[in-house]
Amino acid sequence: xNQSLHSALHRxxxxxxxxxxxxxxxxxxxxxxxxxxxxxxxxxxATPFEVRREAWQKSILRYSLVRVLLDxxxxxxxxxxxxxxPPREARDHLVHLSGAVLQPAQVLHVSEDGILASxxxxxxxxxxxxxxxxxxxxxxxxxxxxxxxxxxDVLILQIHxxxxxxxxxxxxxxxxxxLALRDDLPPVEGHGxxxxxxxxxxxxxxxxxxxxxxxxxxxxxxxxKPEE
Amino acid sequence: xxxxxxxxxxxPIDLYFEALQRKFGDEQVARILTLPDAVxxxxxxxxxxxxxxxxxxxxxxxxxxxxxYFEVTDEGLTSGIFLLKKLREAEQKLGLxxxxxxxxxxxxxxxxxxxxxxxxxxxxxxxxLEWLPSELAVRVEEDLTR
Numbered sequence: 001x002n003q004s005l006h007s008a009l010h011r012x013x014x015x016x017x018x019x020x021x022x023x024x025x026x027x028x029x030x031x032x033x034x035x036x037x038x039x040x041x042x043x044x045x046a047t048p049f050e051v052r053r054e055a056w057q058k059s060i061l062r063y064s065l066v067r068v069l070l071d072x073x074x075x076x077x078x079x080x081x082x083x084x085x086p087p088r089e090a091r092d093h094l095v096h097l098s099g100a101v102l103q104p105a106q107v108l109h110v111s112e113d114g115i116l117a118s119x120x121x122x123x124x125x126x127x128x129x130x131x132x133x134x135x136x137x138x139x140x141x142x143x144x145x146x147x148x149x150x151x152x153d154v155l156i157l158q159i160h161x162x163x164x165x166x167x168x169x170x171x172x173x174x175x176x177x178x179l180a181l182r183d184d185l186p187p188v189e190g191h192g193x194x195x196x197x198x199x200x201x202x203x204x205x206x207x208x209x210x211x212x213x214x215x216x217x218x219x220x221x222x223x224x225k226p227e228e
Numbered sequence: 229x230x231x232x233x234x235x236x237x238x239x240p241i242d243l244y245f246e247a248l249q250r251k252f253g254d255e256q257v258a259r260i261l262t263l264p265d266a267v268x269x270x271x272x273x274x275x276x277x278x279x280x281x282x283x284x285x286x287x288x289x290x291x292x293x294x295x296x297y298f299e300v301t302d303e304g305l306t307s308g309i310f311l312l313k314k315l316r317e318a319e320q321k322l323g324l325x326x327x328x329x330x331x332x333x334x335x336x337x338x339x340x341x342x343x344x345x346x347x348x349x350x351x352x353x354x355x356x357l358e359w360l361p362s363e364l365a366v367r368v369e370e371d372l373t374r
Contacts, residue, residue: 038243042361057357064239 022062034063230256231368234266234311235287235333240356244285247361251369263290263307270311274318280328283372286311288334288345288353308332312349329371 022030041055230252235241248257258281260266266286272278288308312330319327332345332353342353359367 042243053360056360060240060243060357064237 031063034059038063229258230282230372231285232258232260232269232281232283233285234260234290235285236261236263236290237287237356240361241287241333243361244359244364247365248368251365263311266290266311267314270314270318274314274321276322280315280318280322280324283329283331283368284315285331285333285368288332306345308334309345309349312351329374331368331371 037059041059231248233245273280286308288306290307330351332351333356346353
C-alpha cells in the first residue's frame with residue numbers, strides 16, 4: 001500500500017485534533033515533545049517494521065503539522081497561495097477539498113468577510129492576516145449565499161501546484177465541532193459566512209474569530225486531564 | 229559531497245537529512261532549501277564553478293514566485309522536473325559519461341501520478357513518509373554504488 005503523507009493523514013485523522021489541542025495547551029514545548037516522539041519511534045529496533053513505520057508516520061505528521069501551526073514563516077507573503085495559484089482558481093477548488101494535506105503550508109481562516117490567508121493558531125503574535133478571497137470572490141450558491149465553507153472553519157491548506165491549481169487541504173472546524181476533522185466541504189445552505197449575530201464586513205475582528213476556537217481547544221484539554 | 233537534498237520541506241526531510249548524515253558523515257550531505265538556490269547551484273555546476281554532487285534527491289514541487297523555474301507537466305507545474313532538466317543539461321556541458329543518480333521525492337500519494345512522473349523523468353519517484361529515514365539512507369547508498 002502506498003502510504004505517503006496524503007494517505008497517512010487519512011489513516012490518522014485524530015492527529016489533527018490532537019495537534020490543535022496540544023498546540024493550544026503548550027505552544028512552548030510541544031514541538032520539542034513531538035520531536036522526541038519521532039526519535040522514540042525510530043529507535044524501537046525490536047518493534048516489528050510495520051508497527052515502527054506507522055509510529056514514524058504518526059509522529060512525523062504531528063511534528064510537521066505543529067511546526068506549521070507555530071512557525072512564524074507561515075505569515076503572509078511567504079505562503080504558497082499568494083505566490084502560486086491565482087485566487088480565482090484556488091477559490092474554485094475550495095468547493096472540492098477532499099481532506100488531504102500534502103505539506104501544510106498555510107493556515108486560513110474563514111470569516112464573514114471572506115477567507116483569510118492567515119495564521120489563526122494559539123500563538124497570538126501571529127495574528128496578522130490579509131484577505132485571500134474578498135467577499136465578492138467567494139463562491140455563491142443559487143441564492144447568492146457564500147457556500148462550501150462556513151463561519152468558524154479553519155482551513156489548513158497546501159497549494160501544491162500552479163497552473164492547474166490543485167489545492168489539497170483539510171478543514172478543522174472550530175466553533176461548532178470542537179476541532180474535529182471534517183473530511184469534505186459540503187455546501188452550507190443558508191448559512192453563509194456570517195457570524196451568529198449576522199454581522200458582516202469588518203465588525204468582527206480576527207481575535208473574535210479565533211478566540212472561541214482556542215478557548216474550545218483549551219477547555220477540551222482541561223477536560224481531558226484527570227482531576228487533581 | 230556525496231548527496232544533495234533539494235527540498236523546502238522542514239518536516240520529514242529534516243529526519244531524512246539527519247539519517248543521511250549519519251550514514252555518510254555530516255560533510256558528505258548538502259541541503260538546498262529554496263528553488264532559486266537550487267537553480268543557482270545547477271547553473272554553477274554547468275559552468276564548472278561548482279562540482280556536482282554524486283546523487284541528488286529532489287522534491288518534485290517547491291514553491292517560488294518565479295514561474296520560469298517550473299516545468300509544465302500533466303500534473304501541473306513542477307519545479308523538480310525543471311531542476312532535473314537543468315542537471316541533465318549541466319551533465320552534457322561537463323561531458324559526463326553517465327547521468328548523476330537522482331531520486332525524486334514527493335508528498336503526492338497517488339501511485340499513478342508517481343508512475344507517470346517516473347516514466348517521464350526516468351528516475352525513481354519516492355513518496356515521502358513511505359520511507360523510514362534509515363531506509364532512505366540505505367537506498368541512497370545502493371544507488372551510489374550501482
